[in-house]
Amino acid sequence: MPRDQSESIILRTFPIGDQDKLAVFFGRQRGIFKGIAKGARKFGNRFGSSLEPMSHVTAFYYEKEGKELVTVSGCDLLESFFELQTDLEVSFTLGYFAELIEDSRPSLTEDDVLFRLLLQLLQALKAGGDLKLLTAYFEVWFLKLNGFLPELDRCRGCRQDITETGWLSHKRDGAYCDGCAPSRKEEVTQDLLAFLEWVRKNPPSKEYDVPFTRTQVDAMRRVLKDLIVFSMERTPKSLSYLDRPS
Numbered sequence: 001m002p003r004d005q006s007e008s009i010i011l012r013t014f015p016i017g018d019q020d021k022l023a024v025f026f027g028r029q030r031g032i033f034k035g036i037a038k039g040a041r042k043f044g045n046r047f048g049s050s051l052e053p054m055s056h057v058t059a060f061y062y063e064k065e066g067k068e069l070v071t072v073s074g075c076d077l078l079e080s081f082f083e084l085q086t087d088l089e090v091s092f093t094l095g096y097f098a099e100l101i102e103d104s105r106p107s108l109t110e111d112d113v114l115f116r117l118l119l120q121l122l123q124a125l126k127a128g129g130d131l132k133l134l135t136a137y138f139e140v141w142f143l144k145l146n147g148f149l150p151e152l153d154r155c156r157g158c159r160q161d162i163t164e165t166g167w168l169s170h171k172r173d174g175a176y177c178d179g180c181a182p183s184r185k186e187e188v189t190q191d192l193l194a195f196l197e198w199v200r201k202n203p204p205s206k207e208y209d210v211p212f213t214r215t216q217v218d219a220m221r222r223v224l225k226d227l228i229v230f231s232m233e234r235t236p237k238s239l240s241y242l243d244r245p246s
């Protein structure tokens with residue numbers, strides 16, 4: 001049986017029996033796939049820390065036709081993000097990224113853009129980047145790449161540019177200007193429109209180099225989260241941990 005390999009990021013693992021682990025991989029060339037790592041729970045096993053969540057690895061595996069799970073024979077660590085997991089809030093946030101990617105991306109497809117985005121975000125976080133800003137950055141791109149980010153800068157009613165406050169449409173397929181809005185629940189602010197433009201033009205960075213305050217970023221995330229919940233037709237499980245009152 002030929003051995004395949006895939007540059008991947010580990011999204012999560014869970015124990016199988018006493019000795020093995022099941023790992024969910026996000027492969028640069030093949031999207032989401034799952035594999036059994038035999039013996040990964042044994043002391044001193046050959047996988048070492050390569051199966052920790054968000055590890056950037058080259059995974060080696062055997063695949064049998066018709067089987068959903070591959071057999072992982074080895075995993076070379078390219079870059080570890082283990083230290084990020086020691087902060088509970090960062091760890092929950094990474095779980096949120098993983099949940100969104102796993103639930104929305106089809107298997108066996110090349111996904112270079114989202115893969116690079118996740119890797120760059122991990123590197124920015126490791127270098128001390130701002131968690132809330134980078135989370136909002138991820139949410140914008142996640143929505144965009146999945147086709148869930150509607151046109152928000154032009155009114156669905158009168159087709160004029162929204163130059164002051166706009167309101168998200170009930171079906172989340174666009175926004176209305178103040179004059180046309182049938183209901184006013186989620187506010188589409190000029191800040192949000194400027195932030196979407198900023199995200200489109202700038203890489204994720206470890207500096208807090210946006211012209212927006214943290215309070216503004218928090219406020220914009222309400223609309224982004226609303227769009228994510230709507231597009232996934234449920235609240236991501238990890239989001240309920242993240243948003244719990246502290």
Ligand SMILES: [Zn+2]
Binds near residue numbers: 155156158160176179
């Ligand atoms: Zn209008």
